[in-house]
Amino acid sequence: MEDINQETVHRHDAGCDGHGHHHHDGMHIHPVANNMKVALALNVSFTIIEFFGGLFTNSVAIISDAIHDLGDSLAIASALVLEKESERGRTATFTYGKRRFSTLAALITSLILVVGSVVITINAIPRFFHPEEVHVQGVLWLAILGLLFNGAAVLRLKKGNKSSLNQKAVMLHLMEDALGWIAVLIGGIVMYFTGWYWIDPLLSLGIAAFILFNAVKNISNGLSIFLQAKPQGIDEGKLLNELLAIPHVSDIHDLHIWTMDGEKHILTSHIVVPADSDITLMRRVREEVLQKLKSLNIQHPTIQIETSMETCRFTNC
Template sequence: MDKGCLKDRVCTLKFNLCKRASAIKLNIYTLHTLLEEMKDNEICDSYIVTLEIGSITQIMTQVKESQHAHTHSEQGHPEHGHAHHGHSHHGHSHHGHHHFDPSSDRIGWAFLLNVTFTIIEFIGGWLTNSTAIMADAVHDLGDSLSIGTAWFLQRAGNKQATARFSYGFKRLSLLAAMLNGVVLVCGSIWVLIESIPRLFAPEMPHTEGMFLLALLGVGVNGFAAYKLSAGNTLNERVLNWHLIEDVMGWVAVLIVSVVLMFVNLPILDPLLSIAFTLFILYNVVRNINLTLGLFLQGAPDEQVQLQIKQRLQQIAFVDGIHHLHFWSLDGEQHVLTAHLVLKQLLQPEQLVAIKCEVAECLSEYKLSHTTIEFEFPEEACRDD
């Protein structure tokens, strides 16, 4: 094996160790063999010193410890799914595991309960002549759509990336969020059209029916929230808060139905429905605005973007940074690309050291994809 090839292989192994010490599956024997070959071939002393066996052994110890912790975490928390590590170029894709997913099962149960009860709500709202129940039905419809798409996308979104869709399918969740938002806006406008005229001509709803539906709503949504409370995934936590909101909404309907049993104040029904609807619209518009920003590849957090730039600029031999792009696949998994302008021409071992420092600098931000390009002095940037 020639000297140049040996250098390239050791550089790659060294860089991968520093870049992803928590996940890389390294053949330790291979690295030691390469080092011995380098000695036998009398490759330059400075290069051997940079990759001395003591340094490599220390890194390998960290790798083994990290792998042990990673394996223990997987065994203790199977519901985590590790979807955010599913990038084939990182060498540890989990997509080949077709095992039982407790998280998906819990979300599936919550979806089944919610969509069934949403249908009951619309029928019950029509039978009881209650716009408050109709408003709650629209709210639950939105939650059913959110839970359903989360359930579907938890499966579909984790498919392997392809040559055409090189980043995978995580952005499907943004499309689903936009569609959900449109449905909720339309439903909310319909409820407002029904409710506002009743402020001027209130109609007494069927209070006993409201009361029974409210009890059922508290029970169904409360049970669904309980099912999801056992989970640890981000999807489950977010959806659990949605269901807790539903429970609170049904408690409000329950209170109003009890009040209307004893006091003739039919205006409470449209007032409650309008309050629900405005609350829904506020959250929907906020989510649509956020989703649109992600669609347009806006920075998910400008403060974090600034921190990353400042950290990279502090690295030795880095003279400047441009074409730094920080965007998000789905609001949770972020992507970073940047050009680092170096102060001078560097030796291979110095470039390896800088790459390791960049990897360490970025590790705390849990980025899903990073692409860093080095530019040398007087080199023209092809992207300018």
Template sequence: MEHNHVHIHKHEVKGKNLVYSILLNLLITVAQIVGGIISGSLALISDALHNFSDVLSLIFSLLAHKLSRRKASIDHTFGYKRAELIAAFINAITLIVVALFLVYEAATRLFHPEPIKSGLVIWLALLGIIVNGGSVLLLKKDSEHNLNMKSAYLHLLTDMLASVAVLVGGLLMKFYGWFWVDSVMTLLIALYLIYVSYDLIKSATKMLMLFTPDFIDIKEVVREVHKIKGVNKLHHIHVWHLNDEELHLEAHLDCSNDIKMSEFNVLLEQVEIVLFEKFNINHINIQPEFKKEDPKDFIVQD
């Protein structure tokens, strides 16, 4: 079975940005926990809880990032490249768990609102916006290229938005005495967490399950490869993401003629160019065949 891949320029994800974000979030977590206890604000404590979950998720993302850079070995032939997918999936799940906890706490407090020291809430919310906003800016570019970084980025982005919600609630409590707003804001934060987590869980699950990427049409792949002279039929096809950067295709290629291996190498190079340029598939594993009797369906259950 011939294997080939295309070397492409990869965006270099910077792990140090995760380290900076971890330190910033530890700072705001401690400040909000102390401030929430003193002020009696559930929204502030819930925001601190979310921040602490972010610290854990960022540490997990950092470890996964370090693991993914390890080289392949005899025992780990793919290395640890899927570690970041696992991290992204777990981080998304933690967002859901935190959100459900906040829904429960907000519903309980909504029917029993308590006086809250809104001044402290306002200042700590402003601190949260500044710190989380800085972390968001650090990870924004990396999040566009890496699912693990996107999960960390979403944690921080929702933290920043949560701090905005806490600030609005603090202002309404200060000027209008609407203490029930604290619970409402907590509920809104929780619902938003669930909303942003859904797509992340879906994307990570599809990659972990080796599903065909949404943007890949297998039939279109076949049509393009069949245009190449010397190809009889591409079949027994598998297409999957190893990680965010590597898109693999494995298939059998039935040749039109009984050609030499050197001639097949030329044919393979043409197939590789088509798959990369039209579908961004950069790792190709092809088994050559000529009139071999086996299933010729595009998709065959192994």
């Protein structure tokens, strides 16, 4: 029985070296990275303009958006670093690679955004009850400029590798920013015609609430990943039922599922087959299990085949 278990591990590792798929994707890394560099440069440039523009227009909504865009710049920068690091793959020290560096960066960024949203709220609440005059024309021009900058960044990213999850995530960040600027533009138009300057701190509070909601959600997701919780979107009961439906699989135990970064999922398990199974049958069962796991979005499975006559050596089986 030791032979089949050893060969199972060997085949699995060979398949993983089938990081052939990942190495092939590496050909797209440089265009993706270049597109993200352009998006980062646009975002950082406009974030600086926003901070000074917010001070010039006396608009807390603009300054709030600047803090939001600063968080997005940090997110784009961390995603860019991940694109470069992912090309290097595993090392003797980081045997799973450095994919969790992106999760760590997301946690740090989210904590910064939580602090930023609290600062925004503290400054906006007094302005809501005691509105101050806002340079509305400046707000309108900044909103239009914001739409142009974000639109240019989104268009640049849309030209790149459409299979890059990092690039898609960054593009969603920038599309959210564009929607925020539409809200600021509408608010600016209302202030221009009515003089209702309380709209500015109201927009600021709305932006702060949006930032806080997403930051807390990201912190929760990041902590779940580091604590090796079951990945979102994986139904363990359904997974077990589908594996048990494979012919000759009589039991499954010592099942563990976790994720490296919310995208690459890992599974280890013991698969039990009838006592009279020969090596050929065990290999066939193993291949069917691996194919099923692949269809269920498990990218890195490690399984051990056992017969019903064997006793699991682990206490938590």
